Amino acid sequence: MDLTALLECVTTLSCVVTQTTSGLIIGVLLFLVGAGLTLIFGVLKVINFTHGSLYMLGAYLGLTGYRLTGSFALAVVMAGLGVALFAAVFERVFMRRVYGTDVLMQLLVCYAFILILDDVVKIVWGPEFQSMGMPPAFQAPPVLFGGGVIPVFYLFLIGAAAVIALGLWFLLVRTRMGKIVRAAAHNPDMTSALGINTGLVYASVFALGGLLAGLAGALAAPVRSMSPGMGFSILIESFIVTVIGGMGSVGGALAGAVLIGIIRAFGSIGFPLFVEGLMFMAMAAILILKPSGLFGREER
Amino acid sequence: MSGASGQRISAPGSLGRDLALAGGALLVLLVLPLIFPSKVLLDYIIRVAAFGIFATSLNMLVGFGGMVSFGHGMFFGGGAYAFGLMMQKLGVSIPVAFAGGMVYCALLALVVGAICIRLKETFFSFLTLAFQMLLHSIIISWVSLTGGDQGLMGGIPRPPFLGINLANQLHLYSFSCVLLVASLLLMRHILQTPFGYTLRMVRDNPDRARFLGIDIARIRLTAFVMAGCFGGVGGILMSLFVSGAYPEFAYWSTSGEAVFMIMMGGIHLFLGPIVGAAVFMALNDVITRFTEYHGLALGITVLIFALVFRRGLTDFVAQLRGGARAKP
Numbered sequence: 001m002d003l004t005a006l007l008e009c010v011t012t013l014s015c016v017v018t019q020t021t022s023g024l025i026i027g028v029l030l031f032l033v034g035a036g037l038t039l040i041f042g043v044l045k046v047i048n049f050t051h052g053s054l055y056m057l058g059a060y061l062g063l064t065g066y067r068l069t070g071s072f073a074l075a076v077v078m079a080g081l082g083v084a085l086f087a088a089v090f091e092r093v094f095m096r097r098v099y100g101t102d103v104l105m106q107l108l109v110c111y112a113f114i115l116i117l118d119d120v121v122k123i124v125w126g127p128e129f130q131s132m133g134m135p136p137a138f139q140a141p142p143v144l145f146g147g148g149v150i151p152v153f154y155l156f157l158i159g160a161a162a163v164i165a166l167g168l169w170f171l172l173v174r175t176r177m178g179k180i181v182r183a184a185a186h187n188p189d190m191t192s193a194l195g196i197n198t199g200l201v202y203a204s205v206f207a208l209g210g211l212l213a214g215l216a217g218a219l220a221a222p223v224r225s226m227s228p229g230m231g232f233s234i235l236i237e238s239f240i241v242t243v244i245g246g247m248g249s250v251g252g253a254l255a256g257a258v259l260i261g262i263i264r265a266f267g268s269i270g271f272p273l274f275v276e277g278l279m280f281m282a283m284a285a286i287l288i289l290k291p292s293g294l295f296g297r298e299e300r
Numbered sequence: 301m302s303g304a305s306g307q308r309i310s311a312p313g314s315l316g317r318d319l320a321l322a323g324g325a326l327l328v329l330l331v332l333p334l335i336f337p338s339k340v341l342l343d344y345i346i347r348v349a350a351f352g353i354f355a356t357s358l359n360m361l362v363g364f365g366g367m368v369s370f371g372h373g374m375f376f377g378g379g380a381y382a383f384g385l386m387m388q389k390l391g392v393s394i395p396v397a398f399a400g401g402m403v404y405c406a407l408l409a410l411v412v413g414a415i416c417i418r419l420k421e422t423f424f425s426f427l428t429l430a431f432q433m434l435l436h437s438i439i440i441s442w443v444s445l446t447g448g449d450q451g452l453m454g455g456i457p458r459p460p461f462l463g464i465n466l467a468n469q470l471h472l473y474s475f476s477c478v479l480l481v482a483s484l485l486l487m488r489h490i491l492q493t494p495f496g497y498t499l500r501m502v503r504d505n506p507d508r509a510r511f512l513g514i515d516i517a518r519i520r521l522t523a524f525v526m527a528g529c530f531g532g533v534g535g536i537l538m539s540l541f542v543s544g545a546y547p548e549f550a551y552w553s554t555s556g557e558a559v560f561m562i563m564m565g566g567i568h569l570f571l572g573p574i575v576g577a578a579v580f581m582a583l584n585d586v587i588t589r590f591t592e593y594h595g596l597a598l599g600i601t602v603l604i605f606a607l608v609f610r611r612g613l614t615d616f617v618a619q620l621r622g623g624a625r626a627k628p
Contacts, residue, residue, distance in 0.1 A: 047422045049370075049429075097607055103368040103421050108563055108606040111556040116599035123593065232552065236433045239426050247423070276437045280430070284415050287427075291418055 006270030017148025019265040025154055025223070027261025028161035032216035034238035034245070034253040035168060036209030042248035043185040043205045046099065049110035050090070052235025053117040054210050058083045058217025059226050060125050063132050065218070072135040072222070076160075079218035080211045087210025088203045095206070096199070114232070121228045132221040157219055164215060165254065171208075172250065181205060185248065240283045246296020255294055315489065322485045329477040333470060342473045344585075346541050348578045349480035354534030355561040355573035356487055360527045362559070363567035364491055366503030367520060368421070370555050371428030372531050374412070374435045375405045377550025379532025380539035381439065381446060384456045393461050394540075401536045402529050408435075409528025410521070417520040429552060436550045451546035456539060466540055476537060483533055488570055490526060499523050560602050566612025575614055 009015040033055050040048045048054075058079045065075030090113070098105040138153040172178035184191045184201045192198045224230075241260050245252025260279055267278040286293060333342060354376055361367040383401035386392055392400070416427045439446045447453040458466040466472045490496055502509045502519050509516055539545045548554065557580065565576025587597045605612075 045422075047426050049426070094603070094607065103425055104362060104559070104563055104567070105606050105610070106422065107368060107370055107425055107559060108602055111559065112599040112602035112606065114599075115553075115556075115595035115602070119593045119596035119599070123596075232433075236430050239430060243423075243427075273441050276434055276441075280434050283430070287415055287418060 002270055002272070006266065009266070009269050012147075014147030014149075015269075017146045017150070019269065020262070021148070021150050021154050021158075023261040023263075023265030024158055024258065025261070026264050027258040028158055029216050029220050030234070030238050030241050030260055031254050031257035032161060032164065032212045032219075033234055034241040034257055035165075035250050036212040037238050038242045038245070038248055038250060038253045039181075040205055040209045041242070043181060043188075044095075044099065044202055046095070046106055047239070048095075048206075048209065049107065049235065050113045050117070051209065051213055051238065052231030052233075053114050054083050054087055054213035054231070055217040055234050056121060056226070056228070056231035057086065057117065058214030059221050059224070059230065060121055060217075061214065062218025062221045063125070063130060063226065066132055066135070066221070072137065075221075076215060076218040080215040083214025083217070084207040084211035087213075088207040090210075091203050091206035092199075096202070117231075118228045125226075125228075127228060129225045129227045131225045134222050138222070153222060157223075160219060164212070168212070168250065177204070237279065240279050243283050243293060244286050246293025249293065249295040252293055252295030315492070318485060318488055318492075322481050326477060326481045329481070330474060333473060339469065342469060343541075344581060346473055346476045347538070348574075348581050349476040350534050350537040350541060351558070351561065351581065352480055352534075352574040352577040353483045353537065354531050355558045355565070355577045356484060356570075357527045357530030357534065358558045359562045359567055359570075359573045360487060360491065360499075360523060360530070362562055363572075364496065364503065365499050365520060365523045365527075367417070367524070368425050368559070369416075369428040369524075369527075370425040370552070370559065371412075371416075371430070371432035372527070372558050373550055373552065373554030374428075374432035375409065375528045375531030376535035376538070376554050376558075377432075377439065377545070377547070378408050378435060379405045379535030380545040380549050381452065382532070383536040384452045384539050384545040385445070387456045387458075388452065388454070391457075393459065394466065395461060398536055402532050405532030405535075406525050406529045409525040413521045413524035413528070417517055417524060429555065432550060432552060432555060436547055436552075439547045439550055446545075446547075449547055452544050455543045456545070458540065458543065467543075472540065476541075479533065479537060483530055484571075484574070487526075487530060491570070495519070495522070560605070562612075564605055564612055566614035566618075568612070568618065569614045572612055572614040576612065579613065 009019060033051060036054075037048060037051045040046065040051075061082045062075045062079035065078040066072055069075060069078075094109055094113070095106075098109050134153060138151075138156060140152045142152060143150045143155065170178075172181065180191070180196055180201055181204070183194075184196070184198055184205075188198055191201070237260060238257075241256040242253055243256075244259060245254070245256030259282065263278050263282060264275055267275045271278060329345070332345075354372070357375075358369060358372045361369050361372075379401045382404035383397050386397035386400045387394070390397075412428070412431045416424055416431065419427055440449055442448075460466075464471050464475060466475060491499070498509070498514060498519055501512075502514065502516050506516055509519075535545075535549060538549065561576035561580045562573040563576070564579060565574065566572035583601065584594075584598075587594055591597055609616075
């Protein structure tokens with residue numbers, strides 16, 4: 001524990017700026033992964049334990065896309081679409097069979113896929129740590145703000161996540177597809193009785209979750225190293241995010257993600273060995289005080 | 301076997317039969333090294349004992365309590381580390397450290413359980429998983445105490461007690477067999493007491509249990525603590541076997557393996573998880589010999605069981621014997 005360092009940091013503008021930006025970076029990535037997790041839960045009432053693996057797949061597809069095309073933007077899009085396609089197939093072929101059965105079977109199918117995907121990544125991309133490196137477009141001198149140093153890529157990442165979040169909001173609130181998704185989340189039997197193909201809705205929701213996780217993985221690739229099994233820690237963190245925000249609530253995922261990002265960034269200065277513990281304490285506090293989460297509906 | 305509820309709910313008065321079965325099994329296990337003096341076989345049985353106790357304790361939650369924990373590995377790892385650290389740092393005797401490890405797991409289960417049992421089904425699964433990963437990350441980052449990702453340094457001392465020297469393979473084997481049979485008998489007995497039947501009722505119909513004035517949270521928490529305690533016994537036995545404790549013990553894959561063991565063995569029979577543990581260990585050894593892509597092979601096996609067979613091995617046996625399929 002190093003409270004003096006923490007105190008020193010929060011009283012210096014440059015440190016506050018640096019830590020807040022790195023907290024936001026963690027936050028926006030967690031939001032993208034957590035939003036998919038919470039959407040899938042909202043509609044299908046299953047927790048997709050493979051969501052971290054989808055993030056991993058996105059990172060590796062992004063790496064390959066970048067090496068093939070040399071364009072980071074193209075690589076991110078390819079990764080997002082690739083993972084979305086995979087998620088839709090995964091839902092239709094495997095997950096579909098375990099809805100409504102006991103949790104044990106859902107857990108086992110996910111457990112199997114975490115193992116399989118980790119090994120597939122090992123076979124295709126190799127077991128060693130890999131990194132994409134910073135694309136040349138972002139190799140500009142960092143922006144100075146209030147004495148704090150902000151890499152250009154961080155600004156891009158926050159901007160890109162904001163655009164994706166807006167797109168997601170538009171999709172869910174303003175389009176027919178969003179209406180159907182929300183209806184299916186609310187009452188699947190009624191939605192199906194109204195002549196809506198709920199199977200298609202389920203697959204689309206999985207695809208949307210996969211798209212977000214894939215985009216997050218590829219967007220994070222320049223600043224995070226990759227290794228098989230990398231998805232697991234982000235799975236746990238994004239779960240914490242969705243519990244804090246309220247399962248099923250996309251807005252809650254955003255609030256929870258930013259909160260966790262800030263806790264991580266400042267906690268790493270004050271309690272370097274206890275950062276994970278801090279996140280869990282935040283989650284435990286929410287679970288005890290408001291079990292449905294900050295923005296969750298009271299139902300479960 | 302009669303009725304739809306199957307063999308699992310045998311008459312409460314069957315303690316005598318259980319004792320006789322346990323005694324017979326123990327006798328066979330203890331005579332085994334005289335007939336097959338194979339080191340490999342004995343090592344295999346020791347590992348099956350460790351994971352068998354561990355999986356059976358998980359099945360107290362999954363099969364009998366309807367609480368699908370995905371974080372049971374925290375007790376496997378927690379028990380192993382608590383035991384190992386007590387042996388290394390405090391220099392106590394093995395029985396004292398053994399009891400200490402169990403107490404540690406009980407306390408851990410009490411704290412984690414108090415938070416987790418508030419949640420239902422898949423949330424409960426995920427939350428237990430999350431707490432397990434917290435323990436894992438503490439083990440990894442608290443290097444000065446735990447040795448970090450290298451595991452407990454320097455091995456766990458195994459001083460003889462009561463004439464038992466656990467550094468000797470035959471002694472460790474006999475110890476494991478006694479421990480396995482005693483733990484199973486104890487867990488079986490717990491599940492046959494009124495508490496065990498209350499737990500089943502809470503699983504099948506929590507609302508009715510609540511109407512009858514049963515404190516559901518308390519029953520669930522009690523089950524969680526007991527399962528954690530026995531899970532710790534499995535971990536302690538494993539740490540005695542490898543003379544060390546490693547962060548992998550507390551990793552999520554340990555929990556996944558245990559969940560698969562009980563599913564593969566069958567959650568409907570008390571002894572299903574033991575069958576699952578034995579088959580899993582054999583399967584594991586075969587897979588590791590033939591491929592380095594262990595996860596891929598294991599994952600496909602899990603998928604076949606979960607999506608094609610949709611039931612455990614002992615369920616097939618029960619079906620062949622003409623019984624109606626037991627309710628999960």
